[in-house]
Amino acid sequence: LSHGGFGLMAKPGKLDRRLLIQSVTVVQSTSGEVTENLTTLATVWASRWYVRGEAPDVGDGSTQQVLTGVRFTIRFRDDVLTNMVLTCEGDDFTITGIEEGGRRDTLTLYAVTRAA
Numbered sequence: 001l002s003h004g005g006f007g008l009m010a011k012p013g014k015l016d017r018r019l020l021i022q023s024v025t026v027v028q029s030t031s032g033e034v035t036e037n038l039t040t041l042a043t044v045w046a047s048r049w050y051v052r053g054e055a056p057d058v059g060d061g062s063t064q065q066v067l068t069g070v071r072f073t074i075r076f077r078d079d080v081l082t083n084m085v086l087t088c089e090g091d092d093f094t095i096t097g098i099e100e101g102g103r104r105d106t107l108t109l110y111a112v113t114r115a116a
Contacts, residue, residue, distance in 0.1 A: 015045035019072055020087040021080060038085060046072040048088060051110070069096065072109045076100070086111055 022038040029035070053068040070093060072086065086093040086109065093111035101108060 014047045015074070017046045017048050017072075017088050019044050019046035019048075019074060022085045022087070023081070024083060024085055041079060041084065042077070044074045044077075046074045046088070046109075048072050069110060069112045072111065073101070074107050074109065076104045076107055080107060080109065085114060 020043050021041045023041055025037045025039065027035050027037055049071045051069040051071050070088075072088070074080075080095070080098060082095045082098060084095050086095060092114040094114045095109050095111050097110035099108040099110070100106075
């Protein structure tokens with residue numbers, strides 16, 4: 001069944017990107033150096049949309065559409081958290097929000113580019 005877009009189930013043809021989901025563990029060495037270790041949770045199929053917003057006025061009274069983040073939709077999982085890292089086509093993102101779709105059919109993951 002489909003009710004526009006993803007409807008009750010994620011349409012396999014729409015999930016056309018490979019998405020690596022990783023958990024982050026922060027480790028501090030005895031010398032005080034802090035490092036992050038990434039552990040792979042899963043590699044899943046996803047759809048991707050760019051999220052746009054308006055940039056503030058730059059002095060001329062106009063606004064400008066700018067990329068503010070990205071949104072991925074995957075099949076439902078109950079082990080994805082907002083402190084995880086996503087990698088898609090070589091780009092890394094930090095999850096900023098998670099929204100359950102339907103009756104646990106899909107997850108929409110809102111993310112921003114991860115700082116280097």
